Amino acid sequence: MRTLREYEAVARERLDPVHYDYFAGGAGDEVTLRANEASLARLALLPRILRGGARRELGVTLLGTGASMPVLVAPTAFHRLAAPDGERATVRAVAAADTIMIVSMAATVAVEDIAAEAPDAKLWFQLYVQPDLAFTEAIVRRAEAAGCRALVVTVDSPALGRRERDGRNGFHDLPDGLYCENLRIGDSPGHVRQIAMSPEISWEHIAWLRDVTELPIVLKGVLRAEDARLAAGAGVAGLIVSNHGGRQLDTVPATIDVLPEVVDAAGGLPVLMDGGIRRGTDVLKALALGASAVAIGRPVVWGLAAEGEQGVKGVLERIRDEVDDALVQCGCASVRDLDRTYVRC
Ligand SMILES: Cc1cc2nc3c(=O)[nH]c(=O)nc-3n(C[C@H](O)[C@H](O)[C@H](O)COP(=O)(O)O)c2cc1C
Ligand SMILES: CCCCC(=O)C(=O)O
Numbered sequence: 001m002r003t004l005r006e007y008e009a010v011a012r013e014r015l016d017p018v019h020y021d022y023f024a025g026g027a028g029d030e031v032t033l034r035a036n037e038a039s040l041a042r043l044a045l046l047p048r049i050l051r052g053g054a055r056r057e058l059g060v061t062l063l064g065t066g067a068s069m070p071v072l073v074a075p076t077a078f079h080r081l082a083a084p085d086g087e088r089a090t091v092r093a094v095a096a097a098d099t100i101m102i103v104s105m106a107a108t109v110a111v112e113d114i115a116a117e118a119p120d121a122k123l124w125f126q127l128y129v130q131p132d133l134a135f136t137e138a139i140v141r142r143a144e145a146a147g148c149r150a151l152v153v154t155v156d157s158p159a160l161g162r163r164e165r166d167g168r169n170g171f172h173d174l175p176d177g178l179y180c181e182n183l184r185i186g187d188s189p190g191h192v193r194q195i196a197m198s199p200e201i202s203w204e205h206i207a208w209l210r211d212v213t214e215l216p217i218v219l220k221g222v223l224r225a226e227d228a229r230l231a232a233g234a235g236v237a238g239l240i241v242s243n244h245g246g247r248q249l250d251t252v253p254a255t256i257d258v259l260p261e262v263v264d265a266a267g268g269l270p271v272l273m274d275g276g277i278r279r280g281t282d283v284l285k286a287l288a289l290g291a292s293a294v295a296i297g298r299p300v301v302w303g304l305a306a307e308g309e310q311g312v313k314g315v316l317e318r319i320r321d322e323v324d325d326a327l328v329q330c331g332c333a334s335v336r337d338l339d340r341t342y343v344r345c
Contacts, residue, residue, distance in 0.1 A: 001306065004278045004299040007315055011082070011305035018169040019081045023301050026246035027161035032254070033246030036276025039254035043285050044344045045330060053333030056324050060293050060335060062270060063216045063237055065122050065149050067293065068098035069320050070335050071283060074245075074274045074295035075126035075152065075220075077106035077192075080178050082305040085109075088117045090304055093312035095121035097320070102126050102152050102295065103182075105139065106195060108174070110181035115146040124150040126220065128157060129205045131198050139182060140213050151213060152240065153206065156221025158199035161248040206234050218272075221248075223258050225265035232267040238292075239266055241273040245297050256286060260340070263290030280322025287335055288342040 026033030080086030087109040095118035125143035183190025216237030255275035303311035
């Protein structure tokens with residue numbers, strides 16, 4: 001497989017079609033799902049000439065965590081549906097690539113076991129704040145104890161998105177034997193249905209979370225400038241511009257289209273972006289428009305389904321090569337050289 005899209009084609013052949021639809025699908029008419037990739041494709045890169053460097057610097061530091069490239073692994077649920085070792089295979093590949101894995105709260109391997117599988121892996125933990133604060137705090141303590149270095153709080157899910165493919169396929173729960181291991185309490189296994197996506201979660205919960213943990217808090221799912229301003233005022237450490245890969249509210253804008261206004265409102269906080277990143281050129285466009293880094297969701301799942309750990313490694317190395325190629329073609333020696341003049345809107 002030479003490209004991220006080729007990994008998707010192989011994954012599609014290997015996966016149970018019901019599980020493929022869960023991974024691939026979006027909400028409603030999937031307008032936003034398509035828009036993420038389409039808007040990135042529509043932007044043009046404007047390279048400089050007669051400059052650059054013999055070697056490119058791709059590394060970034062995010063909230064004190066170094067990554068060898070500006071491409072992180074977005075939190076995605078249920079990796080054991082894609083490959084038997086699930087998140088264990090993913091974390092080995094992520095550690096080898098020296099980037100950051102954002103572990104999903106809905107992982108099918110416990111965060112402690114993910115951390116133990118690759119002790120030098122750099123992990124952040126994704127959290128859906130639960131109305132049961134004692135339960136939420138217990139999960140935060142587990143993530144801290146496992147060595148996670150940031151909490152990524154998903155704020156675009158006051159309710160689960162309307163995923164019509166899953167409805168048609170009757171996919172509402174994990175098959176027997178697979179559990180949401182981060183929700184396990186004592187001997188009772190964690191079930192997907194236990195994850196509350198609650199419309200009652202508010203800024204007060206973010207303030208509560210700041211009191212509960214020393215970990216930096218990143219809000220994932222920001223699309224509007226005024227929310228970025230509120231976030232900066234609420235003492236969060238970073239933002240992720242995300243529409244959940246088109247899986248929550250359909251017809252919201254493509255993430256790349258709102259990135260600049262969120263960056264301008266974020267008061268200097270690091271802003272990451274995800275949604276539709278499939279090529280090195282997509283990464284450059286997001287960085288040029290102010291992102292500190294991007295994250296990829298589905299391509300990692302496709303690598304995992306196609307070839308397990310090797311497949312995730314393949315996906316990460318191909319996007320790294322493409323970022324390097326796009327930089328050299330743009331006349332840049334470093335990801336830090338990019339600015340808005342490199343993109344024509
Ligand atoms: C199968 C799947 C599961 C996901 N699970 C989670 C999750 O558990 N928590 C979360 O915050 N986001 C979740 N997301 C959203 C991703 O973190 C990310 O925002 C999105 O996939 C980025 O778009 P991309 O798939 O086009 O790269 C999931 C996305 C997919 C495709
Ligand atoms: C209840 C788990 C939800 C995982 C998720 O966020 C997604 O499928 O997009």
